[in-house]
Amino acid sequence: MSERKVLNKYYPPDFDPSKIPKLKLPKDRQYVVRLMAPFNMRCKTCGEYIYKGKKFNARKETVQNELYMGLPIFRFYIKCTRCLAEITFKTDPENTDYAMEHGATRNFQAEKLLEEEEKKLQRDREEEELNNPMKVLENRTRDSKLEMEVLENLQELKELNQRQAQVDFEGMLCRHKHLEEQERRRQEEEDERETRDMLERALVKRLRDSDSDSDQEREDGREGNAQKCTSEKPTDILTTDRPTDAKASGPPPPGGVKRPRVETWERSVGGLGGGALGSLVVRKKPGISAPKPELAAPPPARPVQSEVSVPKATSSSVTAQASSSQPIAAQNGSSLSLLGAYSDSDDSE
Numbered sequence: 001m002s003e004r005k006v007l008n009k010y011y012p013p014d015f016d017p018s019k020i021p022k023l024k025l026p027k028d029r030q031y032v033v034r035l036m037a038p039f040n041m042r043c044k045t046c047g048e049y050i051y052k053g054k055k056f057n058a059r060k061e062t063v064q065n066e067l068y069m070g071l072p073i074f075r076f077y078i079k080c081t082r083c084l085a086e087i088t089f090k091t092d093p094e095n096t097d098y099a100m101e102h103g104a105t106r107n108f109q110a111e112k113l114l115e116e117e118e119k120k121l122q123r124d125r126e127e128e129e130l131n132n133p134m135k136v137l138e139n140r141t142r143d144s145k146l147e148m149e150v151l152e153n154l155q156e157l158k159e160l161n162q163r164q165a166q167v168d169f170e171g172m173l174c175r176h177k178h179l180e181e182q183e184r185r186r187q188e189e190e191d192e193r194e195t196r197d198m199l200e201r202a203l204v205k206r207l208r209d210s211d212s213d214s215d216q217e218r219e220d221g222r223e224g225n226a227q228k229c230t231s232e233k234p235t236d237i238l239t240t241d242r243p244t245d246a247k248a249s250g251p252p253p254p255g256g257v258k259r260p261r262v263e264t265w266e267r268s269v270g271g272l273g274g275g276a277l278g279s280l281v282v283r284k285k286p287g288i289s290a291p292k293p294e295l296a297a298p299p300p301a302r303p304v305q306s307e308v309s310v311p312k313a314t315s316s317s318v319t320a321q322a323s324s325s326q327p328i329a330a331q332n333g334s335s336l337s338l339l340g341a342y343s344d345s346d347d348s349e
Contacts, residue, residue, distance in 0.1 A: 030061045035076065038098040040107040041087070048082040050104070068093045075101070 037054045059077040066073045075090040080103075087103035100106045129136045
């Protein structure tokens with residue numbers, strides 16, 4: 001069995017090609033070929049558009065009695081993709097293109113129409129020159145003028161190119177880059193300067209706020225100290241009346257003379273140590289005698305009589321006996337005992 005893809009065939013020694021019978025095929029025989037649409041077209045039956053490059057299974061045949069310089073012309077049969085109407089076109093070797101025959105219309109192509117128009121004008125001109133010699137002279141004059149204009153335009157373009165050739169494009173690019181770098185640096189410097197100014201303003205504002213707060217605190221402290229100084233005097237401890245001591249102090253004496261409070265004497269005399277300094281306290285009483293303050297719980301002590309001289313209208317002052325107060329101070333150094341010792345008794349009355 002011979003191989004399927006072999007190219008060389010075996011010919012026996014007694015092979016005679018003249019003995020092979022020839023097939024009598026018609027000259028207009030059609031072949032089925034695979035092709036693509038050579039141009040854009042539109043079906044006349046249904047109006048379907050068939051674009052260039054669409055593939056078809058077409059039938060090909062040779063056109064009878066038509067040749068171009070010995071080259072045969074072929075005709076192709078295709079069917080519309082929508083209505084299956086038959087469309088035919090053939091080759092055009094004269095224009096290296098395809099020509100539509102029937103079944104569809106070729107879509108608008110400006111370039112092809114322009115070329116056809118130019119060819120038509122050229123044929124008309126040649127026919128006029130053949131019949132009219134003056135027309136030939138006019139055409140030549142028009143062509144010479146057109147050629148001169150073209151040369152002038154070409155000369156202008158050459159001069160323009162020479163001007164541009166003298167320009168140093170590399171230098172221009174370098175200068176442009178340098179200017180861009182300078183502009184970028186200037187922008188960065190401005191940004192840094194603005195940032196620095198903003199920071200300085202923020203710092204100054206913060207310092208001003210802190211200074212104003214400290215000044216306000218100092219003023220508040222000064223006002224508080226002044227109020228404290230004005231409200232608390234060293235002598236207020238002797239004259240301050242407390243509501244809790246109203247019962248202990250008793251009613252005020254007749255004549256409007258105030259007596260020192262028990263607690264006040266306790267603070268003033270007791271704070272001195274209640275010893276030798278407390279024994280030195282001597283109080284002089286005016287002519288009006290005040291009742292003795294009732295003590296809550298006097299300490300048990302020996303009866304000691306303090307001799308305090310009360311000045312009269314005609315008598316002189318009598319000195320107090322300091323010796324009588326020393327035993328009391330020795331026994332009890334509290335201010336209450338001293339207050340009981342120095343009673344407001346008048347010996348004369």
